[in-house]
Amino acid sequence: MASNSSSTPKRSFWxxxxxxxxxxxxxxxxxxxxxVPRALVIVPAGHVGVVFSTLTNGTQxxxxxxxxxxxxxxxxxxRVFIYNARFQIKNLDVAALTSEGLNVKxxxxxxxxxxxxxxxxxxxxLGPKYIKTYLIPAATRIVLENVALKRAEDxxxxxxxxxxxxxxxxxxxxxxxxxxxxxxxDSYILLNDVLIREIKLPELVDNSINLKETLRQTKEGYDFxxxxxxxxxxxxxxxAEGIQMYQRIIADSLTxxxxxxxxxxxxxxxxxxxxxxxxVIGADGNLPIILDTNSIERSKASKELGxxxxxxxxxxxxxxxxxxxxxxxxxxxxxxxxxxxxxxxVQSQGN
Numbered sequence: 426m427a428s429n430s431s432s433t434p435k436r437s438f439w440x441x442x443x444x445x446x447x448x449x450x451x452x453x454x455x456x457x458x459x460x461v462p463r464a465l466v467i468v469p470a471g472h473v474g475v476v477f478s479t480l481t482n483g484t485q486x487x488x489x490x491x492x493x494x495x496x497x498x499x500x501x502x503x504r505v506f507i508y509n510a511r512f513q514i515k516n517l518d519v520a521a522l523t524s525e526g527l528n529v530k531x532x533x534x535x536x537x538x539x540x541x542x543x544x545x546x547x548x549x550x551l552g553p554k555y556i557k558t559y560l561i562p563a564a565t566r567i568v569l570e571n572v573a574l575k576r577a578e579d580x581x582x583x584x585x586x587x588x589x590x591x592x593x594x595x596x597x598x599x600x601x602x603x604x605x606x607x608x609x610x611d612s613y614i615l616l617n618d619v620l621i622r623e624i625k626l627p628e629l630v631d632n633s634i635n636l637k638e639t640l641r642q643t644k645e646g647y648d649f650x651x652x653x654x655x656x657x658x659x660x661x662x663x664x665a666e667g668i669q670m671y672q673r674i675i676a677d678s679l680t681x682x683x684x685x686x687x688x689x690x691x692x693x694x695x696x697x698x699x700x701x702x703x704x705v706i707g708a709d710g711n712l713p714i715i716l717d718t719n720s721i722e723r724s725k726a727s728k729e730l731g732x733x734x735x736x737x738x739x740x741x742x743x744x745x746x747x748x749x750x751x752x753x754x755x756x757x758x759x760x761x762x763x764x765x766x767x768x769x770x771v772q773s774q775g776n
Contacts, residue, residue, distance in 0.1 A: 463501040468494050471511040473541045475548045477504040486545035506548055512538045519565050521572040530625040535564055536618040547613035550603055567595045578634050580624050593619040
């Protein structure tokens with residue numbers, strides 16, 4: 426017997442434990458396929474992950490336990506809920522009644538986001554479907570309550586802006602009241618804006634409101650014109666008073682002595698001119714009469730040319746041209762005269 430047992434060859438470890446190795450490998454492979462996907466969690470950009478611990482205290486509300494963007498390793502038996510932390514816009518249609526009982530169809534837009542560090546409290550209080558289960562119903566209720574206090578025409582005026590601000594304020598207060606943690610006063614949801622995009626009234630009411638608004642704008646236009654006319658009247662009155670005061674001051678300052686002084690100055694300036702002129706001194710008020718001799722000669726020449734066609738009338742025109750009383754007056758200046766009753770003719774040729 427001893428010789429037979431010693432002659433039997435020994436089998437290797439693999440040959441002796443093949444079945445066990447295959448069973449263990451299969452188990453580990455299956456466990457890996459089941460566990461690894463649950464242990465490795467990828468949080469997309471702009472999102473935050475909330476961990477629900479199955480064996481411990483449930484939802485992780487600690488802000489430090491929120492899963493950031495990217496790859497995260499967690500306990501495979503725990504669950505992760507992904508929340509969108511970006512700005513979101515939710516459009517909703519609301520059918521409401523005004524204080525007159527008119528049907529109003531409104532289209533609103535809510536612009537909001539969630540607070541990343543409070544995502545755990547949001548999950549604990551409202552859950553992943555918070556938009557459908559809370560945000561939209563709350564906004565609809567607030568709109569219905571506030572539109573019922575307004576008239577239809579108020580929705581076309583500045584009251585529309587007031588209504589929007591009121592809806593936003595009340596909705597923010599409601600969001601703060603659902604907080605499950607009294608340690609903070611902020612809300613899980615950050616409501617950035619509430620916008621009323623469109624308001625639809627019955628066609629007859631809409632046309633009446635538009636007509637009324639058009640007439641009101643026309644009336645305001647006429648009132649504005651009346652205000653402008655009143656201001657223009659005040660301006661002209663002030664301008665007339667200024668002109669009257671100016672004329673009064675000038676009239677008081679134009680004394681005979683001052684006029685004679687200005688006449689002397691004007692005569693001196695005229696004497697420096699290169700043009701030929703005749704100054705007649707001794708008229709009424711001692712004011713000189715200035716005659717331009719060049720203009721006189723041109724007038725005489727033109728009349729002589731015009732009278733060449735009729736000889737009879739030419740003599741009369743020449744006689745008239747020789748009359749100094751027909752000279753054209755070019756400039757009139759004031760010059761003092763030593764003798765008011767005498768008149769002198771002075772002809773000066775400028776150098």
